[in-house]
Amino acid sequence: MPMSTAEVAVIGGTGFYTFLDDAEEHPVETPYGAPSAPVSVGTVAGRRVAFLPRHGPHHEHPPHAIPYRANLWALRSLGVRQVIAPCAVGGLSREVAPGDVVVPDQLVDRTWRRASTYVESGAVHLPFADPYCPRVSRALVAAAPDVKAGGAMVVIEGPRFSTRAESQQHTAAGGTLINMTGAPEAALARELRMCYAALALVTDMDAGVEQGSGVGQEEVFSLFRANLDRLKDLLTTAVAGLPDPDGCTCSTWADGIDVTYDIPG
Template sequence: MATSGSQPAAEIGVIGGSGFYSFLDDIEEIQVDTPYGPPSDPIAVGELAGRRVAFVPRHGRDHRFPPHQIPYRANLWALRSLGVRQVLGPCAVGSLTPGYGPGTLAVPDQLADRTSGRAQTFYGEGAAIHVSFADPYCPTGRRTAIESARASAWEPVDRGTLVVIEGPRFSTRAESRWFASQGWTLIGMTGHPEAVLARELALCYTSLCLVTDLDAGIEEGDGVTMEEVLRVFGQNIGRLRALVTDVVKALPTERTCPCPNVLDGMKLPLELP
């Protein structure tokens, strides 16, 4: 299903977790079939800040998908098939920098992939398709997110590198210290391949990172625990949800960034929705 009548079902997509399941008004749930199986759950489409928004729960509503088993390709394909062209990816991350404590908002400009075994392309056969990924996030989306956060008095870290690990375990202290030694500032488990798959579909993608903990190599003690992550995320979910609403409202209706043109001149081995 790509449209409702002659109009897209949604223009903006949000891929999020707990706390985002009921933030839309007048929700319609849409079951979307994709060549990559079903998305994490039926897509919730509704109104937010005067815009048509599609929401997919990244891990499923019952949190049944660990980070390495999320159907990333199905999620992004489903959003595009509904008309989505701009995607926001709020997520919980750890900090590799002592100055970025729990509750910090970060809008990274770079990504480092340390995953293994995840399907991370739509173009694995049929043609050699190489998309530009030097700057993995949409510049317009990042600017809009940073400006919206500042307007709400939540000063963000406006750049940095998010390293994505395979999970579902947390890092050892040695791994954490090595990541930090590379100059990487944030660590998570879901930002890749989400960002590159969005790029391969010519979508705008912006990561909104909420720091929930200092990673194991940065702070003494017992290391990162799921209890700590959920506690800090719960304390800040209202603020993060309000920010997503502000960003949705402020995103431009016309895309003038490079993202829509990333596939120009390429002969694709499949037809995009």
């Protein structure tokens, strides 16, 4: 049945369960099961925007059990071509501090039990040297003067936090941020020919950096809640400044390739 379309999507992270005013809710069926929640569609800065809470409306889905494939497929089926992904992250480097907002430019995937691709047959090898869309990333960085650009986000399986030794290993390998949900989300968006960028809020310093008892859940949730209005303002400004996605390499990578899975929309 026909559905309202959206140009842009926001996938809300920990503590970020609503975004749009006067939104229409759209349940979407996908070949990969149900998404985390019905997709809400409304208008932001004159653009049709879809919103999906990554963990569900009441944080039902832990990071290792989020239906990532269903989420991205549902958004693409509504016509979405650009995705902004706010998320809570820990700091691995003294280059960042709690309260910083960072637009990373690299990703290290340390997850191991998630369905991480739509490819189930054939030869379809995703180019992923630069995992985030440079065009969407620039719009996010330009949304406020205190947004930091660059850094590598290490994505761990979760749901537990890192040991100090693990955290120090990630830092020694060049990690700037640590998170539990950035993979396979970014790669799935690219497989569906969508532009994707993360907007990371540093909620804590990870266990290998800080000297105290280590990061705790309430610390993360509390700082994210305190910054929700700030993030929503940043997103509204960024949505208004998004460029035309036509011709972006996030989409054109598949030109001339026999993609063996369904790309809706």
